[in-house]
Amino acid sequence: MDMIPIRLNYGMSREFIQKFRDALLVNNAEDEEKVRSYLDSLQSDHRDKMTFKQLMQKKSRWVLKRMRRHVPPPDELHASVKALFDIYEDSKCAVSEFSLFDRRCKAVAPSVLDSIKRGHISDPPGISWYYLLYIDKLGFPVYRCTRGTNSIEGGVHQNIVRKFASFNASPALTDCALADYRLRHNIQVQYKLILYVLEAPFLHLLIIIT
Structure with a gap:
């Protein structure tokens, strides 16, 4: 997907970026409720007392x-992003009086929607990109997300090219050769995870090359 090249010095650029992020990546309702409940339980004079929106900003x-x-699924995501574009694309900065979407941005927006x-x-239906690392001192599960990771580029792809290309x-x-490499790599990953993340289900991290 092409990036939206908006003007970063525009007054509402940060607000647009945050709303675009929230449209693309929707919070898990159960996890968000846990955070909100924690914030509500804090005393008014507690240093971390704030709203969920303020916490997301800070x-x-x-x-x-x-x-x-x-x-979200394509239809739902398309509707929310298109509505966001319709609201912000012609909004003007109070200082510069330029629109948030310039000519180049308006040319890219249709390809993004397409x-x-x-x-x-x-996301593919039924697929989770998260695995549990540990439970923190406040009782929150701490996750690692593997969506869009490039961790296999240096650790796997380059090794394969270097070892097998010739x-x-x-x-x-x-x-x-790949079967042998896969076995050795997974054994090494398993060993490292046992050392560093004993609580994590290390099998979720094994890189299976097919």
Whole structure:
């Protein structure tokens, strides 16, 4: 999906980016309710007493480690993003008087909506990109998200190219070599996870090369 090249010095650019993020990645209702309940339980003079919106603005990284998110189905996502574009594209900055969407941005927006409509952005049904790391001292589950990770680029892909590219191997030999590499790699990953994340279900992290 193409990126929306909005003007970052525009007065409402941050608000648009946040709402665009929230349209693309919808919070898990159960996880969000846990965070909201925690905030409601705090005393009025507690240093962390704030609304959920304020917490997302100040400590979004902390929140997002404790809250799973999903990308909605194509029809739902297309409707929400299109409505967002319709609201903000012609809104003008009070200082510069420029519109948030310039000519280049308006040219890109239709391709973004088309990618969404085709289902290129939505999460596959029934697939979760999160696995549990541990439970923190406040009782919140802390997750790691593997959506869009590039962690296999250096650890797997480059190794395969470096080790097998010069073989000019037949399909049968390549299959055998990959089977051996897959086994060795998964054993190494399993060993590291046992050392560093004893609570995590390490099998979720094994990289299965097919």
